[in-house]
Amino acid sequence: MTVDASIPPQATIRQVAADAGVSKTSVSRYFGGERERLSVGMQQRIQASAERLGYRPNQMARGLKGGHSRLIGMVMADIRNPFSIDVMHGAEQACREHGLSLVVCNTDNDPAQEREHLALLTSYRVEGLIINAAGHPSRELSALADRGTPLVLLDRTLSDYDADVVALDNRQAIDAALNHLQTQGYRHLLYVSEPPSQASSRQTRLERFHQQLETHQLSGTTVTLDLIDETQRLDNAIDDFLADATHSDSPKAILCGNGNITLAVARTLVRHGVELGNVGLMGIDELPWAELVGPGITTLAQPTDLIGRAAIDTLLQRREDKDGTLPSRHILYHGRLNARGSTQRHER
Amino acid sequence: MTVDASIPPQATIRQVAADAGVSKTSVSRYFGGERERLSVGMQQRIQASAERLGYRPNQMARGLKGGHSRLIGMVMADIRNPFSIDVMHGAEQACREHGLSLVVCNTDNDPAQEREHLALLTSYRVEGLIINAAGHPSRELSALADRGTPLVLLDRTLSDYDADVVALDNRQAIDAALNHLQTQGYRHLLYVSEPPSQASSRQTRLERFHQQLETHQLSGTTVTLDLIDETQRLDNAIDDFLADATHSDSPKAILCGNGNITLAVARTLVRHGVELGNVGLMGIDELPWAELVGPGITTLAQPTDLIGRAAIDTLLQRREDKDGTLPSRHILYHGRLNARGSTQRHER
DNA sequence: ATGATCAATGGGACCGTTCCCATTATAGCC
């Protein structure tokens, strides 16, 4: 591709107006949602000129005077988490339906990156924010919220915030998992999670696991770790769990707190030649490949695409709430059990 | 969260200037990269006022007069494709290092969505564009390119475009796959692809497959299909391939054109109780779960994170090329073979 | 002493668009 020194710059409203023989205000009306206020003849002249000149509105100029950036910020803790991908897809589709653009920022679970991204989104004057990020509200987030930027928390709650939340019902998810594992005959469980301090949903799941063990006549233990540098520790924890002689007559199962953990645990079990089902394995969140591993891995699926959509819808409703009378909502979706062979014990 | 009727609006440069007792030009200099032109005392006064007032620059105003939106558009054919996810991650990181924001648009392989997204990115005056999308250049894309917007094609070429390209070396990838399958003793192959008309890389892989069969003393057949509504057709094609009596004494293998196909084929084979290795299975692109399925699925991995980074770096170099003397480049990365059990035949 | 250069600072114009008020012509009602 050769860059030509005589590149025609992007046409402006003034140029279209001059070409069509009308005022710039009429052209602005044509493109700005007031087309019906113009005579048919004028509309046609404007359309012809705009097309001839290849006019495209400058959203930055519009945003400056009109006050609308048409941008929605989405701050994600980990875009490579399978959960994030589907949520983003749903959110992006919902934005598009409203003529909005989604700006996705990835924090890799780092609060410093989160602050940077929030500052950047502020500089673009985003019209709303979807937050799926670290556990503590930053000053940057507070400033945005204080200034009235609509905010929806995605799969998170923040302790100092009474904000709209769209998420999986974590308690129901853990209850359903424990029910299933108990029904399938497992009695001693290991719950594996990424660091709970990074996300309230992880904390809620972990707490619920502990709380509900006795109710389900189950015993259990937990391990939390950072998958970036603690894979060895996971291996050891699983080995210890499987070798635990004090529970040698209790059928054992491992419950994984999210998709990233399910993958890591499955790797460890397969590498150690563990027969799935004999040792139960279940993961929170569906994974497209879960049915392929051994006898199939049992999962509790969240409706992720739907959650992404709901987050945008909730945000747009919050944006319409000019006088602040709409109470905060927690929209919690139930998980759906996909029972597969990894939670079927063999008679022997 | 309660919306307070007395929300302080975002502070402007004029307010900071008034508070610090300086001119707006000085404040602009402070935040606009000319800080060293100000006396130390003035810098401190500005900093204190900006912090007190919670000032954040308005990128829209900056973009309007200064001519820089600081946005990079990235148009992806399918954000749920595993390839896309890692590339996006790498690209986003590279953007961040340069103080740029990545705006990701997902087309779901639909040319109409692509046109819409390009128009939208134009309206934001993006400073560059990474394109990984449908096969035909649109008028919208032509207009952007003609106007001098830097452009990098990602895993694609466009027939009418002499643009920078960053991609896997598709020919090397197919050659490596055929080498491996031939070395492992397979003699009759099925190549499965998503529709080649949607992406030049698919077309290149398909053509190379046909071209190189004889060179490798292999025979083969191909099937191309849209995974959205042709799963049954895939099942049938695989059944026919496996039942093909004219090649009953040639060990058979299936080569999958991308990660989405690998998942779909693996599902079919596992569901039909096919023993991997007995029938070979290999996929272009690494998948995090590939090692977990049966004896492990052999893959040819692209360095996806690196490709995403390279795309941004290439784009930024193109942007610096004011006088158009930098020739177009095709930056092609080699795949790396991950041999696993799915391409190991059993003696029997 | 004079002239040139540079550091430091500031004000006005501008960027592309929207918003707001103004004008003109026409139609309908009293």
Added chain:
DNA sequence: GGCTATAATGGGAACGGTCCCATTGATCAT
């Protein structure tokens, strides 16, 4: 006929910042 309302259209100011030219004072060289 006069008055009011409405459709259609337009021009100027403003949005928040950048850019460009101007000014002032200090320093250095001749």
